[in-house]
Amino acid sequence: MQLIDIGANLTHDSFDRDRTAVIERAQAAGVTRMIITGASREHSPQALQLAQAYPGMLYATAGVHPHHAAEYTEECDAEMRALHTHPEVVAVGETGLDYFRDFSPRPAQRRAFERQLQIAVDLAVDGVGKPLFLHQRDAHADFMAVMREFDGRLGPAVVHCFTGTREELFDYLDQDWYIGITGWLCDERRGAHLREIVKNIPANRLMVETDAPYLLPRTLSPMPKDRRNEPMFLPHIVEELARDRGETVAATAANATATTRAFFGLPGID
Template sequence: MELIDIGANLGHESFAHDFDAMLARARTAGVVQMVATGASREGSPKALELARAHPGLLFATAGVHPHHATEVTAEGENELRALLREPEVVAVGECGLDYFRDFSPRPAQRRAFERQLELAVECGKPLFLHQRDAHADFVAILRQFEGRIGPAVVHCFTGTKAECFECLDHDWHIGITGWLCDERRGQHLREFVKDIPAHRLMVETDAPYLLPRTLRPMPKDRRNEPAFLPHIVEELAKDRGEAVEVTAAATTATARSFFRLPLPTQRSEPSEP
């Protein structure tokens, strides 16, 4: 299988001590390309740095997560605009709304989201979106930009069947993570992932977060990493009632088209970031 992890927080400090080994494990597991998530003014340049250090293997997004919404000042917006000009940056985000934790005031979240959607209109790159417990406002804001923004993926989808179908009605893509494997919180996803069209479905780890609870053996440090993406695909294929190879091929083709990724190059030793 050849897989693409569309969302991994590779700039996280937990990867600093074994970054190259982590990438090697991912490639051994069949993960041929990964998109490093940029989610803050500090993290987005770091994601770009990693992508530049590993051309053809890593790519980056540039954005500000709703937890950091107050960072989207005029200066922060200009920084993002500059990052989005870089070819290694393949999407705008992670951006959106998060009313579950409310680490930023909701009005600030909405303003930051709108400003990043404007950046997406300017640069024409796809959107890498975050939404948790904010579906109505999330959809309402995106509707204001219909016909102006390009493709969008609702990363790490955790919502209801009705919310999923509404996203699909808008032609947005759905990103599935190890949340699917959580019997406490993700069981409902297993009931309708089979209804997501293959050309709208992608897979991701959201590493180092969301370690699949069905993974055996569990890593001692409980850290998720891209090498575990095949396990998520196996669980997803089971719920979709199709062969693992079918799910793998479809999600990889969809991701490559969505992010406009080149075909992977021959494996080589990664350079220093």
């Protein structure tokens, strides 16, 4: 089983003491490549640096999460655009809307989201915009409205760490967007509804991720003492996902990896 984790926050300070070992453990578990999430002015450059340190194994996104939308200035926009000149940066984001916590004012979130969608449009190759790595929580109507403003101009988009409703899922699939599934699936308190609806995601629209160090799967046994999620736990998520979809683990893994390679334009795995 060769997997690609599309969302690992390996620039998080919880990995400062053992980041190399975390990457090695992921590889040993079959997670052969990872997309390192860039979600702020501080961490997007760090994600690029990490990807450059592990060529062909790590890649990066560059963007500003809605939690940090208030920092999205003209200077920030220029910084993001400069990061996207590097081939290791394979998607715009993490960007979107988050009304669950409102760490940034909602108008600022929408402005930052629109600015980053414009970056994806401006970076189009042969008329296809750069891939988007999207976040949405408790903001579905506004999220869809902002995306509609860019109808016909955007390239492929993945709604990462999908935790929403059946209706939201079908809204995204109707747009031919991709869906990222995390260990939220394994949370009997909040994710039980996902077990029923993940079977509706076409194989060529499904990707997998840990969102490490967050969202440690609650069905892991034994649990790590520090309760920190790592990319090496991605196979466990795939096993749970395959069971809920009525597929073999091998089929779910192979399809997710092929879909991810095509979405991000990654080379094949030797």
